[in-house]
Amino acid sequence: MNPLFSPIKLKNLNLNNRIVVPPMDQYSAEDGLPVNWHTMHYGNLAASGAGLVIVEATAVEPAGRISPQDLGLWNDAQEAAHKGMLDAIRSYSSTPMGIQIGHAGRKGSTGRPWEGGKPLPPDGAGWEICAPSPLPFAPGHQTPAELTAADIARLTESFVATAKRAVRAGYNLIELHAAHGYLMHEFLSPLSNARTDAYGGSLENRMRFPLEVLAAVLAAVPANYPVGVRVSGTDFIDEGWNVQECATFAQTLEKAGAAYIHVSGGGLAPEQRISLAPGYQVGLAAAVRAAVTELPVIAVGLITEPELAASIVVTGQADMVAIGRAMMYDPRWVWHAAAALGQTIAAPPQYLRCKPHNVKDLFA
Known part of the structure; x- marks a missing residue:
């Protein structure tokens, strides 16, 4: 068996293979509610053959949304x-479904990307935003309100409440x-965190808020329930958050009981300089993987070819591979990868007759 198609366990969750569909924002919710688009979109991905599908960034409070059309999980x-969405999907698919929960911070209150993605003023369609420090994301964006210690404690409880809802939802x-x-991420990076209290300054202090949220969420969900963390391995900006700090953060997450770490990059500020190439962020995941003992690592970043995905796992650069944009472009990417690598994979019985005649033993 090719290692890309070997099973892996995240706490109490068994995955059939190492291919993950990562969170990809759809900006299509209504008052935070998933709509028919989400059921269709995630249902399609749940039939892809991936080992895990993670639902897009979901806000823990209204002010935590990126756009007014973000998913939310703060009310009944x-x-x-x-x-309801999960129940509909599970009537036809047994693919494990995760959810990414978060808060947009200073990058909140913006329009949808295909509508320009511009900042929305708080006196119009937008809302007031917050951050570790009163530093705007870019010129023309709101200056965020600096979070107080009481605000941080309240937000931690918002993450806990959303986590409990996620578990109950299934x-x-x-x-x-x-x-x-x-x-x-704004707390982690010295470029966005200028605080002088216990949440700013040293790396230990900058890591404090994410670690407090992880600890609180782990205490609120069932024992051995998997809670992972998505990180940017670097800001791609000099003097910013870097892969060495990320590796230390990963070691701390491992000790704290995280189920995995999902290593991406960038996004903190427009000044970032990124050279795009196939697998351009895999080196970040590999550096993090080398720093931890057993914490599973997910690699991501323009991984489009089955051979590249397989090599990342075979060479131990990461334990799992996230296929994002390529999976939206080709929701049967996993089938094509299995065919290219000579693997057998499960498929919905309704689709069994679509197997190409020249591919043997593709479907189980």
């Missing part, structure tokens, strides 16, 4: 809608969003 109606896994310039 949203919880019921998430459960999600198999929770991912805390500490990447891409959103609130937890």
